[in-house]
Amino acid sequence: xxxxxxxGHEMVVSNVALPDPSPEGSLWALVPVGAEGVxxxxxETTALPDASFHDHPIASRGDEADAVALFEEVFxxxxxxxxxxWTEIGKHYGDIGALEHWHTLTRLCVKAELFVGLLQLIxxxxxxxxxxxxxxxxxxxxxxxxxxRGMVLASEERAEYTExxxxxxxxxxxxxxxxxxxxxxxxxxxxxxELGGQGPVLRWSEADFDNPEVGPWLEWAYxxxxxxxxxxxxxxxxxxxxxxxxxxxxxGLFENVNGFPVPYLRIRVYNEFDRxxxxxxxxxxxxxxxxxxx
Numbered sequence: 262x263x264x265x266x267x268x269g270h271e272m273v274v275s276n277v278a279l280p281d282p283s284p285e286g287s288l289w290a291l292v293p294v295g296a297e298g299v300x301x302x303x304x305e306t307t308a309l310p311d312a313s314f315h316d317h318p319i320a321s322r323g324d325e326a327d328a329v330a331l332f333e334e335v336f337x338x339x340x341x342x343x344x345x346x347w348t349e350i351g352k353h354y355g356d357i358g359a360l361e362h363w364h365t366l367t368r369l370c371v372k373a374e375l376f377v378g379l380l381q382l383i384x385x386x387x388x389x390x391x392x393x394x395x396x397x398x399x400x401x402x403x404x405x406x407x408x409x410r411g412m413v414l415a416s417e418e419r420a421e422y423t424e425x426x427x428x429x430x431x432x433x434x435x436x437x438x439x440x441x442x443x444x445x446x447x448x449x450x451x452x453x454x455e456l457g458g459q460g461p462v463l464r465w466s467e468a469d470f471d472n473p474e475v476g477p478w479l480e481w482a483y484x485x486x487x488x489x490x491x492x493x494x495x496x497x498x499x500x501x502x503x504x505x506x507x508x509x510x511x512x513g514l515f516e517n518v519n520g521f522p523v524p525y526l527r528i529r530v531y532n533e534f535d536r537x538x539x540x541x542x543x544x545x546x547x548x549x550x551x552x553x554x555x
Contacts, residue, residue: 263330264515266294267303272330277354287351289344290337298335301328307507315467315495319502327515355432355529362439362520363416363430369442369516370413373406376453379503383457383496388486398452405442405449412438433533440526446516450504460497461505470494 266272275289276282292299308324309317344350350357380399384390390399412434419431454461465483470476470491483490502508517523544550 263301263328264519265325266328266330267301267326269294274330275350277350277357282348282351284346284348287344287346287348288342289350289357290342292335292337292341296335296337298333300331300333302331303328307511313467315491316498317502317506318495318499320506320508324508324511325515327511355436355533356429358520359429359432359435362432362435363413365520366409366416366435366438366442367413369439369446370406370409373402373409373442373449376402376449376503377406379496379500380453380456382488383460383500386485386488386493386496387458387460389456389458395456398456402449402452405445409438409442412441433530433535436526436529436533439520440523440530443516443526444523446513450509450513453500454504457497457500460493461501464497464501465494 263272270293272292272294273289274292276286277289294301304327306324306326307320308322309320310323312321314321355362377399380402381390384395384399389395416430416432416434416438419434420428421431423429463483465479470479479494480490483493485493488496
């Protein structure tokens with residue numbers, strides 16, 4: 262799996278996540294994408310480069326390309342090999358990947374905040390933001406975004422320097438934040454679609470609005486409570502690209518497996534979280550294990 266490799270210059274090649282790798286299979290190396298013997302087989306793109314920005318505000322801008330990297334007699338200089346035959350490397354995946362996973366958590370946080378902004382614009386535009394039920398659903402997305410922002414800040418606040426002098430974010434906060442973010446992500450996307458109503462189903466192209474016969478009717482019939490028909494349509498097209506189109510489908514699948522899915526992350530949360538202080542406090546308060554009178 263080589264995400265973004267078709268758009269990059271260098272690849273990190275490893276199987277660091279394998280639980281019990283062989284010595285020959287324990288590898289961490291940096292390989293140029295253009296190295297002799299490297300071939301990339303790209304998946305079908307979700308981008309719509311020929312579409313207008315109005316019709317597809319996200320998909321028209323491009324795609325995060327995924328590919329399979331094939332290696333045939335590829336020479337990798339020793340200075341590019343970070344680790345080889347160290348079978349214990351998988352046990353340090355959380356430490357090694359902390360920066361990458363911090364980036365993933367930050368991306369999910371920013372996306373959640375964008376969902377909040379989009380929902381405010383849509384519910385204000387179609388005239389539903391005054392309803393208590395709508396506000397409660399928007400508030401649920403705000404809660405989600407707020408928790409993720411708190412996790413990002415906590416991972417930075419609790420960062421520590423490595424032996425080589427690099428400031429490294431707290432992996433415990435990152436893992437817990439990612440597990441929470443991914444576990445709730447499908448539900449949050451459902452709320453965003455729910456609050457769009459029938460708008461994402463009835464979407465029109467920019468050409469439809471520019472049509473002299475149909476356009477005026479759409480401008481009249483599709484006008485929102487506080488937004489023009491064109492702007493309302495543009496918001497619904499953005500909602501579609503973020504939640505329902507091919508781009509959204511790929512993103513949802515990718516987020517679920519990028520850096521491992523929720524069940525694995527929750528095992529890491531269990532293993533990484535230090536519960537000793539809380540256990541000791543309760544044990545001491547109750548006098549557990551003590552002989553004689555309590």
